[in-house]
Structure formats: structure tokens, C-alpha cells
Amino acid sequence: MNLRATLLLAVIALAATPVLAHPKVVGSIPAAGATVASPKAISLTFSERLFEKMSGATLAKTGMAAMPGHGAGPVRAEAALSDDGKVMTVTPAAALTPGSYRLDWFGVGGDTHRVTGSVSFTVR
Ligand SMILES: [Cu+2]
16 A cells, blocks of 8 residues: 555544544533423433443432532432433432532443533522
């Protein structure tokens, strides 16, 4: 293979990289930073399909309104993925009481790397 062909292949490889980009959250309900009425569930929409067995989320209460850290702790919730693997729905075991929350998600997409992120919101 001559140098020109090698360079061409390198360019093709670089151009193909975005296909293997890590999954990221492209939308959530509630939206990040939003203050909402107690939601029955939290949903995250991802940029690509996640593998169900290697993906999930944990929910934590991070504080009560105007009292950061007070009443903080884990919140029992169950995460499930849609059939197309792009929407994660997290359903709390009990209604969320007023305060601030953080949803920490983890997921494995097409490139098999584990990716994590979080979405915070407030329940009024
Ligand atoms: Cu990766």
C-alpha cells in the first residue's frame, strides 16, 4: 500500500469515528435544572441505543428546598429501557416529595464503553 492510500484510509477511519460516539442524553423529562410538580417517572432520551443489561440509573435526593443536604439520601426507583433502547424510564417506588434530586445514569452503547452522566431537578 502506498502512502497516498494509507492516508486515504486514515481519513476514512476518522470520518467514521462519530458513528461510535458515546451515548449522551439528548432530552429529559423533567429537563435538567427544572422545577416541577412531583413526577411519576423520569425519562431520559439517548442519542443512541443502550444495552439493557449494562445500563441503568440510581436516584438520590440531594436536599430539601432551600436546605441543601438536609434530608439527602438514595431514593428507591426502578429503571427500564424502551424497546428501541433509546429511552430510559426511571420510576420511583413512592411519590417524590419536595426537594432537589439527582439521577445518575450509566449506559453502554455501540462502542461498548460504559458512559455515565447525571440530571438534576427540583420537585416543588
Ligand atoms: Cu467509547
